[in-house]
Amino acid sequence: MNPDWKLEEVKPMKNPLLLTKEELNLFLASFPNWKLERRAQDGIEILTRSYQFTTFIQAFGYLSKIGLLSEKLDHHAEIYNLYGLVKLTVFTHTTKNLTHLDRLFAYQAELLL
Template sequence: MANLTEQSCEACRVGAPLATTEEIAQWLPQLTDWQIVNVDSIDRLTRTYQFNNFVDALTFTNKVGELAESMGHHPALLTEWGRVTVSWWTHKIKGLHKNDFICAAKTDAIYPSLSK
């Protein structure tokens, strides 16, 4: 099994299959501190990252935005003083897809360079 951070998102279409229970059980342990949260009947991968100030939180938000653009896959981002909450899900299928786990792992990879 390849590490999620080494993989790329695939083009996702309406009707693509949601991640199975078995796939989630395989991928979720590769992610640190992520939770599956159900919002409006849609499962999302969500994590809140801590920072020492707003500037670092904003820098992280921008780096996650750059990641999102490069992957063609976009999360919900809530930037506040000292923290950023990131939620990944696949809008087209209204739930979780492998792309969400890949992007969550890549988001985790960005964090150590900005946290103190």
């Protein structure tokens, strides 16, 4: 049984809708490695996910895929990389909230593994 959001077309969203608490909770229950956090500097809710790869080359390969996804969606994560560690942080800068675009990005990032 696929939630409807898994079928969203992978394309930019001009005015992405804000995620409801129910939508956010369903996503987090489906993908428990994604975490809901608040940025210390402004309290904005963000989604974060850390990936641990065995080698830098594996991490860099994944980052290349994330770069292509970012361009396809016109939505760019904050990215941290240290050797095999990759950390992604997403939220919609224009709304300063979590939107359907963030959920789509996070879901597609999981499919790239």
